[in-house]
Amino acid sequence: MRQILASISALLLSVFVLVLGYGIQTTLLPLAAAQADFTETQIGLMSSGYFIGMVLGCIGAPHVIMRAGHIRAYAAMVSLMSAAAIIHPIFVDPTAWFVLRLISGFCLAAFYMVTESWLNERATNDNRGMVMSMYIVVLFGSLMIGQVSISVMDISSFVPYAIASVAASLAVVPVALTTATQPAPIALVQFRPIKIYKQSPAAIVGVLLVGIANGALLTLAALYGSQIGLSTQEAAIYSAAILAGGILAQWPIGRLSDRVDRRLVLVGLGGLTAIASLMIVLLSPTGFYMAAALAVLVGVFSQPAYAIATAHGFDYAAPEDFVETTSGLLLSFGIGSVIGPVTASILMANFGPSGLYIMVVVVEVILVIYLLTRLYARSALTPDEKTDFEYAATAQVGTVISPEPLDVDADNVIPPEEFPAYDDPIYSPEAEEITEEVILVDDGDDLDEQDADFDAPDHDAVIHSTDGKKE
Template structure:
C-alpha cells in the first residue's frame, strides 16, 4: 500500500489543490453573480458554458496530447485556467463570464484527461481500484474544503478569485516536478448514442437526466442560496453538504449495488433524491432542512452516476466497454449543458425554489423510467454483473474507461455473455 501511494502521492496532492481552486470558483460564480445583479437565466447560461467547454475538452485533449505531449498540454491548460479565474472580477458581464467558463471547462477537462492518464499508467490491475478510489476521495475532499476557504474572504472583491487562481497554479508543481513518466493518452472513440441506447436504454436515458441534476446542483446551488438570502457562509455550507452526502453514501450504495438488482437500487436512490428535493422545496428557507435536503439529494447523485456506468457495463462485452464509457460521458455532458438552462429559466419564471422542483422532477423521471425498465427486461443475476466502483461525474473518459476495465477484471466470470 505504501509503495503504491508513493508513486501517485504528488498527483493526488495536485488534484486536491486543483479541486480547491475549481470548487471555490463554482460557488463564487453564484455569489458574485448575485452581487452583480445577474438573473437566474443569465447565470444558468454561464453555468452551462462550463459543461460545454468540459465536453469539448474531453474530445479534443487526447489529440493535443498526441501532438505536443502530456507536459506541455498540462502546463498550457493550467495557465489558461489560472488566467481565466483572475479575469472573472475584471469582466463582470454575463457574456464574458460565459466565455471564461467555456475556457475553464475546456481546461479542466483537459487537466483531468492528462492527470488520469498518469494515474492509470501508474496503477496495476491489482491496485487500480484502490488508486481510483483514492483519486475520487481526493477530488471530493478538495471540493468540500474549497467551501471552507470561501468563508475567509469577500466575494465582492477580487481576493477569493485570486486565491482560487493561486491554488490552481500551485497545484501543478508537485505533478510536473515529480518523476512520473508521461504516458500517451488513449481514449476510445465514443459509442454512438443509438447503439448506447440499444445496449442499455436505462443507462443512456438515466445518465442524461443525471447530468442535468449534477450540473444544476453544482452550478446553480450557490445561485439558489444567494437568491433566497443565505449568507456567504451558509451558501458555502449548503454546497459542501451536496458533496459531503456523496462522500458518505457512496460506499453503502456501492455495497448494495453488488448484491441486488441494480434497477431496484437506481429506483430507490432516485426516489430518495425526489423526496429530498421535496423537503428542500417545503423548507421555506429553513437552514437545517435545506442542509439535510442538500446532503441526501447530493448524496444520491454521485452514486447514481457509478450505478449507471456499472449497470450499462452489465450488458456489454469487455471489448465494448471503453467505447460505451465514452458514450456515457458524452451523454452525461449533454444533460449537464441542458440542466442549468432549464433550472435557470424556471427560477426566473417562478421563484428561486423552482431549483428544487426541477431537481425533484428529474429524479422522479429517473425513478419512473427505472420502474418501467424492470417490466421490459429480465434482471441480470447478481453473480454475472460487473463490479461497482465509485466514480465521480467530474472525471474524464480516461478514468471512466479505467474503472470499466477494473470492473471487468474483478467481476465474476460469465461464460454466457
C-alpha cells in the same frame, strides 16, 4: 501502501490543489454573479458554459495531448485555467463569464485525461483499484473543501479569484518538474450512442436525466441558499452539504446495487430525491440548519445515481468496450448538465428560489417512470452476472481509464496516426525492437527478459507504438 503513495503523491497533490481552486469557483461565481446583478437565466447560462466546455474537452482534449504531449498539454491547460480564474473580476460581464467558464471546463477535461492516464501507467493490475480510489477521494474531498472555503472569504473582493488562480498555477509545478517519462500516447475511442443505448437504455438515458438534475444542483445550490436568505458563508456550506451527502452514501449504495437490480436502486434514489426536493419546495426552509439538513438528504439520494447508472451500463458491456461505455456515458451526463442549469435558472426566475427543486422533482419523476418501463422490458441480471461496483470506474471522471488494455484492432478504437509531441526515442519507430524485448502479455506466458535499456513493468501491458500497431 507507502510505496504506492510515494509514487503518485506529487500527482495527487496537483489534483488536490487544482480542484480546490475549481471548488472555490463553483460556489463563488454564482454568488458573485448575483451580487453583480446578473439575472437568474444569465447565471444558468454561465453555469452551463462550464459543462459545454467539459463536453468539448472530452472530444477535443485528446487531440491537444497528442499534438503537445502530456506534460506540455497539462502545463498549457492548467495555466489557461489559472488565467481564466483571475480574469473574472476584471471583466464582470455575463458573456465574458460564459466564455471563461467554457474555457475552464475544456481545461479541466484535459487535466482529468492527463492525470488519469498518468495514474493508470503508475498502477499495476493488483493496485489499480486502490490507486484510482485514492484519486477519486482526493478529487471530491478537495472539491468540497474548496466550496466550504468560500465561507471565510469576502466574495466582493479580489482575494477568492486570486486564490483560485494561484491554486491552478501551483498545480502545474509537480508535473512540470517531474523526471518521469510521460505516459504512452492515447488512442481515441469512438462515441457510438446508438450502440450504448442498445446495450443498456437505462444507463444512457439515466445518466442524461441525472446530469440535468445534478448539474443544476452543483452549480446553483449556492445561489438558491443566497436567495432564501442565507448569508454568503451559510450558502457556501449549504452547497457543499449536497456533495457531502453524496460522498457519504456513494459506497454503501453502490454495494447495495451489487445485490439487487441496479434499476430498482435507481428508482429508489430517484423517488427519494423527488420526495426530498418536494419537501424543500413545500417547506421553503429559511433557517440554516434545516436547509443544510435537507441539502444533505438531497445529496445522499441524488449524487450516487450517476455511479449506479454507469455500473448498470458496465453490466451489459464487454470488457473491451468499457472505455467507449465510460466515455459515452460521461458525454451523456455532460449534455444533461448543460441542459440542467439553464432550465433551472429559468424556473428560478419565474417561481423564485424553489424553481431549482421544482425542476429536480420533475426530472426525477421522469427518471422513475422511464426506469419502471425498463423493468418490464428486460429481466434483471443475477448478482453473478454483474460487474462488481467500483467507485473509481463509475465516478464522474474516468475519461481514459480502462480495466483492460485497448485493442487497437477493434473497430471502435482509432489509433493515432502521428504523434508530433513524442519525439522521445521510447515512442519512436526505431525503439520498437527494444519495446518488443521486455514486455508482459495477457496470455499468462512466462516473461523472457532480454537485454534492454529499461526495466520491465511489473504489470500486464500493451504498448502502442507510434504507428498504431499493437506490440
